Amino acid sequence: MENQARKERILVVQPYGIGDTLFIFPLLKALKLQRDAERLDVIIGPRTRQLMQLCPYVDEIHVIDKDLWKRISKIAVLREKIKLLFHCASRHYDLAFDFSMQPEYSFWAKFFLRIPIIAGFNYKKRNIFLNKPLNLPEQGYSGKSVIEYVCDLAGLIGLDIADKKPELRLSSNVEAAAEKLLKDGGWSGGRYIVVSAGGGATWGMDAYYKQWPPEYFVQFLKLLGVFFDPGAIVLLGTDDERRFEKLFSGLSAPIIPLFGETDIAEAAAIIKHAALFIGNDGGLAHIASCQDIPMAVFYGPADPKVYGPYPSRENAVVLSRRLPCQPCYQYFRYNKSCQDIACLRGLLPEDALAQLNERRFFEFFKK
Numbered sequence: 080m081e082n083q084a085r086k087e088r089i090l091v092v093q094p095y096g097i098g099d100t101l102f103i104f105p106l107l108k109a110l111k112l113q114r115d116a117e118r119l120d121v122i123i124g125p126r127t128r129q130l131m132q133l134c135p136y137v138d139e140i141h142v143i144d145k146d147l148w149k150r151i152s153k154i155a156v157l158r159e160k161i162k163l164l165f166h167c168a169s170r171h172y173d174l175a176f177d178f179s180m181q182p183e184y185s186f187w188a189k190f191f192l193r194i195p196i197i198a199g200f201n202y203k204k205r206n207i208f209l210n211k212p213l214n215l216p217e218q219g220y221s222g223k224s225v226i227e228y229v230c231d232l233a234g235l236i237g238l239d240i241a242d243k244k245p246e247l248r249l250s251s252n253v254e255a256a257a258e259k260l261l262k263d264g265g266w267s268g269g270r271y272i273v274v275s276a277g278g279g280a281t282w283g284m285d286a287y288y289k290q291w292p293p294e295y296f297v298q299f300l301k302l303l304g305v306f307f308d309p310g311a312i313v314l315l316g317t318d319d320e321r322r323f324e325k326l327f328s329g330l331s332a333p334i335i336p337l338f339g340e341t342d343i344a345e346a347a348a349i350i351k352h353a354a355l356f357i358g359n360d361g362g363l364a365h366i367a368s369c370q371d372i373p374m375a376v377f378y379g380p381a382d383p384k385v386y387g388p389y390p391s392r393e394n395a396v397v398l399s400r401r402l403p404c405q406p407c408y409q410y411f412r413y414n415k416s417c418q419d420i421a422c423l424r425g426l427l428p429e430d431a432l433a434q435l436n437e438r439r440f441f442e443f444f445k446k
Contacts, residue, residue, distance in 0.1 A: 097362030278361020
């Protein structure tokens with residue numbers, strides 16, 4: 080009777096990158112506000128901890144760092160697993176969502192945590208421990224946003240998600256820290272745009288498959304200046320992407336390079352106040368999509384209908400060659416045999432600008 084009287088306790092597992100994590104934010108909000116969960120805890124990977132801290136609906140965040148586990152002893156890994164399992168068992172969860180698409184988490188949820196309802200995506204019948212599975216198409220996500228798939232999954236437990244737009248909550252301290260980073264970088268106030276010439280960290284060494292050539296960004300910005308005064312240009316990305324900095328030094332606009340100097344929250348705050356975001360398909364583009372700012376994003380192997388800005392809006396433009404071979408990212412794999420990456424390298428800066436003009440994009444910046 081006590082178990083029936085109290086509100087639900089829910090565990091959500093999403094061990095992947097920034098985009099995948101943002102795609103479940105509408106579900107987290109609905110579970111807390113519409114489902115009125117007593118507590119909502121998450122298990123995530125190390126790269127998205129700061130991002131998850133921007134979600135006001137989560138009570139407790141657990142981080143599983145499998146890269147760290149590879150560097151420590153098996154005994155130490157076992158201790159970490161046992162500690163987390165016993166902690167989760169003490170929460171007595173009633174419902175779990177497993178977005179890993181692997182059987183490991185659901186196995187422990189079913190047999191050790193004794194969670195009665197386990198929902199998740201079942202791809203190629205890999206996760207046999209789900210009792211509320213949403214079977215995905217053979218080719219993976221297709222034809223609609225991942226967020227729509229998340230909403231479909233929520234429907235299996237009777238939850239109709241009212242607000243499907245991911246929401247980020249930035250504190251005043253984060254906003255102040257972001258402003259300080261800009262000023263320390265040379266920003267004196269006024270308009271600025273954000274450029275992300277890297278991205279695609281979840282693809283590891285093959286991230287370049289998702290990246291428009293960085294020298295094209297420089298040429299594109301020069302062409303852009305005819306239609307639009309960018310003010311300052313803020314360069315965001317990882318420390319490894321600092322190598323792009325020299326390419327941008329010849330531009331007439333002030334350059335503020337912040338490679339590797341921001342955390343996710345600070346990057347989100349900087350993007351929030353930008354006049355425009357220009358970048359590749361990746362985590363920062365997904366963050367920009369949440370902020371409702373004008374954005375132009377380059378898509379190559381991945382399908383923008385699935386992984387693009389959501390919900391769609393007029394001032395969020397996908398730039399793509401739309402080749403017959405696009406999108407080649409299917410079955411959760413990309414075409415490694417593609418050597419020329421024509422979908423991105425063949426999209427010239429003047430072609431990208433023409434696509435913006437076709438969409439009358441610069442009308443958003445008229446005073």
